[in-house]
Each structure stands twice: as C-alpha cells, then as structure tokens.
Amino acid sequence: MNDPSTSRTPDVYLATMPATLVAKRCALATCIVLFGGFFALVPFARVPLPRIEAFIPIYDSTFALNNLLTAGGLAVGFRRSRLFAVLVLAGGYLFTSLIALPHMVTFPGLLSSTGLLGAGPQTSAWLDAFRHGAFPVFVIYYALLKRRGTASAQSQADVRARARLAAVGAIAGVTFLTLLATAGQQLLPQIVNDGNYTTTMVAVSVPVLLLSFIALAVLGSRRQHSALDLWMMVVLCAWAFDVTLSTVINTGRFDIGFYSGRLYGMFAASVVPIVLIVEAARLYGQLDEARAISEERNAELARSREELAQAQRLEAIGQLTGGVAHDFNNLLTVVIGNLDLISGARGDWEKIERLAQSAMKAAQRGEHLVRQLLTYARRQINHPQTVNLNQLITNIENLMHRVIGEQIEVVSMLSPVLAPVRIDQAQFETAILNLVINSRDAMAGGGRITIETQNVTVDRQQVAADPEVIPGPYVMVAVSDAGAGMTPAVLARAFDPFFTTKEVGKGSGLGLSQVYGFAKTAGGYVKIYSELGIGTTVKLYLPQSSDWPILLKTSVETASLQSASGRETILVVEDDEDVLAVTAESLRELGYQVVTAVNAAQALEILKGDQPIDLLFSDVIIPGGTNGAQLAVTARHVRPDLKVLLTSGYTAAALSLEHGLPDNLNVVGKPYQRDELAKKLRLAIAE
C-alpha cells in the first residue's frame, strides 16, 4: 500500500482509472482464449444443429438484462465523473439492451409463426444486424470523445438533462429501427430466405464487422488506456467473433456458427458488469483500509489534544501558583515586618497603632486578592438574589466616584424597563468596580466612562462560537471607555488570572478574572470589544430572571447595624486554634460571653448541658465527619431556639450542595473583620 500521507485520493471511476498491469494481462489472456475458441469453431460454423426453442428467449433476456445493468453502472459513473464519453457508452448499452426485446418477440416461430409486431421472416435478422452495427458506433463515439479530452457536464442539473437526453435518444433509436424492420421491411433488402442467409447478408455483415474493427482500432490507438477502455477492447473482440461466426461464415439460423456467435455476444454483454463488480469489491477493500487509517488518526489526534490540554492546564496552574505566591509574599512581608516592629515597640502606642494599621492594610489587600481568586474559581460564597441592576449601579455610584477620582466622569445610561437578574450583589459590585478601575487606568488623561444597561435577546447565531452560552433573554451591562484599548495579544489573555500589563504593585491581574468568574457563576458570560487607541467596551450578559426583584436596603439602613455589640453567650466551634483564639478575643471585645469547642462532638456535649447559649458560631468545615451545617441541624434538635451563624474560608458556590447547607442559614465569609462580624451576629441573633 502507498504511504497514506503522500497518496492522492485514488481515481475510483472505471472510465478514468488507468488500467493496471494485472488488468492488462487478464484482458490479454481473455482475448487469447476468445481467439482460440473462435479458431476452433471456424471449421464447424456451418454444421447445422437442431432448433432449441428456449435458446433465443434465454439469449435475448440475458443480453438485455446484462446490458441494462451495464448502462445503469455507467450512468452512475457519468453522474460522478460527468464525462460525456461515459454517457455515450451508457446510451449504447441501453440501446443494445432495449433492442433485444423486439428481436425476441419478432423472432419467427417463437411467439407466433412469423413473429409479433407485424414482423416478417427477416425482421429479427435485421434487428440483429442493427444491434451489431450500432454498438461499435457508440464505442467509436466514446473513444473520440475521450480523445478530445474532458468534455463534461457543468452541473448536476446538466448531468440530469444529458442523461435524460441519452435515454430518450436510445429509446427513439430502438423504436425507429423496430418500425423500419417491421412496418418498413419491404424497404430493406432480403438477407434471410427460409432460415438461410442470402448473399446480401454478407454485404450487410461485412460492414457491420468492419465497424467493430474500426472501434477496436480507434480505442486501441489511444496512448493511455483506462480500465474501461481496456475492457471495451475485450468486448469488441468478442463482438467481432460474434458477428463473424453468426452472420459472416455460417449459413443461417441454428447452425454451430449461429449458436456459438450468440454465446460470444452473451460473453461480450457480461464483461463490463463483471468488471464493475470486481472493481466495486476492490474499492470496498480500499474503503475499509482508509476507514481503519482514519480511525487510527482520529485516536492519535484525540490523544495529542488531550496531551496539549494537560500541558496547558499545568502551565495555567504554574502561572496561577506563581502569581499567588508572589503577591502573598509581598503582603506577608509587610504583615510580618510590621508585627516584628510591633513586638519591639515596647509600649509606644502611637507607633504600634501605625504599624498595626499598615499590617491591616496589607492583610486586607490579601483578603481582596483571595476574594477575586475565589470568584474566578467560582468558589466564592454565592448568595444570589433577584435584583434590578439599575438599583445596584445607582447604589454604588458614590463609591465609584470616590475610587476613580475627579478627572473621570461616569455616565449611566440605564434602561427604564430593565428585567431583573439573579446574582450575588457583592460580586456584581466588585465586578463593576473592577471594570471602572480598568477604564480609569486606561484613560490616563481623564475622560468619560459609560455604564449602560439593556435587555437583550441572544440568539443561537450570536453565540455559535461559544457552546457554553445558552441563547435566550439576558440583561446586558456594558462598561465603555475611550482609553488606550488593548492589542489583540493582550485581549486574548485579558481574562487570565494574574495577567496584567500594569507595573508591579499597580495591578495584580485578577480584576477581569473576577468579572469572568462572576458572570459564569451567574449563568452568563462576558465579551470584550477593544481597539487600540480607540477604547474598550466590556459587556456582561446575565440571564434574565422571572422572579420579582427584592427591594434593596439603602446604605443608611445597613450602616445602623455596623458597630452593634451584645451581651449574649456564643458557642464558637473552630478547629484551628489560632483562629479560635482570635475569634474568641474579638467576640469578647464585642461584649459577648464566649464558650469554645474544637469539634462537633464537643460542641454537642456543651449544648446538651445546661449552660445558656444564644448563638452557635461554627466553621463549615470542621473535623470529625460532621460539617458545620449538619452540626447546626443537630444542635437545633437539642435546642430548638438556638440561633446559628456559619463561617467558611473555602466556600464553594455549591456549598449548599456539597455540605448540605440549607438556604436559610446565615453565613459570614472568612476572613471577616470585626465590624462585619458584629453586624452579622446582630442580624442572626435578632432573627
């Protein structure tokens, strides 16, 4: 077999496929056998034999059927190759197939004494002569067309029209010649007399025989032979032997020449169907091989894709880990440095305060980083609510102005009929802030940021490139600027965590990662349109919700709870001793009585006792096979009025699924600051 990577698609049509050496040898051997048979028969051609009634019907119907099959096979070949030459040959085979029928029914003494269709004694002989003479003419035409090159149909419609024309032509030809041999028989010279051929027969047969030789010569004189050319030459040999035996050298009907000539004719009619079948079998074999190769290649391709994906995953993990390590190292350096200085400050309260604040700032930056990362990884606490985004955007307008400064104007174009969406408010606010900060950074000389909201319907066409996006109604929030824009290379990586073009200390490259993670968590997606020197628009698409939006509390209402403190008793469950110590300390400072437990069993033991406990404050992930949520449920069996507040540092969006966390439990994310904790505790106790 050829090397599959270098071989072209093989030529699969008989008419264009070059004849192989094996085929040439087979054809030659066949011709030699035909020739041998012919020479052996010549001396006996005139020996009379009895009339076999079944011979003519068997001969004609076999002949008609074989030629019809060949015509069909060639017509298919024409449809594929569109070569007119092939169509001409198909027409020739159809003609010889059809003319066998009138030949059979007009044969004297078969269906009636003179033959049907108003036939005379020599009608069938003439039809036979027409058949033998016409076929080589079709072959000559075929060979000439092939010689002229690649005359072919232009379109499928052209193919159909030409095929129809050829069929109609063949039928018309047969009809005309049948009429001539029946109704017009007086016009034709007498070639049969009482079952024997007249001398005129020789005058008719010799030109007919010559036509076969001419066809053979025209075909044979081509320099290169296709498989079809080769086998047509074999057909013509058999054809010429048929004519010679059955009409030139014999005496008339039912002698050895008559019978054996027709057997040659039958053989001629069988050659092309046999070749078609053999070729089809060979092509099936090739198809099988090709399929096996393509399956193997597909498997190989899938393997290398998998390997590439694995390599990319590893690279992404490396980049992420490197980024986290770098940023946290910096932050820890600040925290450790300040704490070092604090421990050496020895009562200089002013200095301690200053250092503590510096450490706190670094730690808060760390907290911010972690939140961004968690949102990107979609493992942030997700507390979705149905809201109207216009209201959220209006609520954070002041904050935005504070963050981006005086030089930049923020214009909101909010749709008055905006549909509600179900999202986590805090994450949305962070995402919008990340976007406006990016826009601010892109407009060094000041400018305008536009925030636009709009209901949109996303159709299948728009998201064809992204199979994860579901078509449907969305709320679109677009943040646009007329800033520096991004190069295609920056655009391609903009969502990557820790990808930043900003100088060290200015950006951590997590802003857009958070936006991306937020949109995905909310069931939506983000698109960036950016052009260098012109500006950038980031569009957030969030699925519309059919629920009613909740009414959001104003910042004044929430502020009143900010520094609340209480006198109740809190049971703290936390397995990390350091965290437990800090938490207990903070709670005591907020005025609460504190009882501690390091696992669920210990906590339950305390709850079963008679010590008054107002609130259970537990980590979600605690050792001992019971998580915080399960502990809360069990605890409420023991003390039905117990209030619960859970906390977690690593809390998946699917926390409720992973840890069986009921929706109505209060959760505060780690790390929390005292004010936030105080607020959540008051809310939980007041429930």
Ligand SMILES: Nc1ncnc2c1ncn2[C@@H]1O[C@H](COP(=O)(O)OP(=O)(O)OP(=O)(O)O)[C@@H](O)[C@H]1O
């Ligand atoms: N509006 C914008 N105009 C021009 N470039 C932008 C814009 N938004 C993002 N970029 C480019 O994409 C990069 C990644 O943005 P991303 O918000 O993720 O990180 P960052 O802004 O560099 O850092 P961080 O947001 O974490 O402080 C930016 O560094 C910047 O090059």
Ligand SMILES: [Mg+2]
């Ligand atoms: Mg940013």
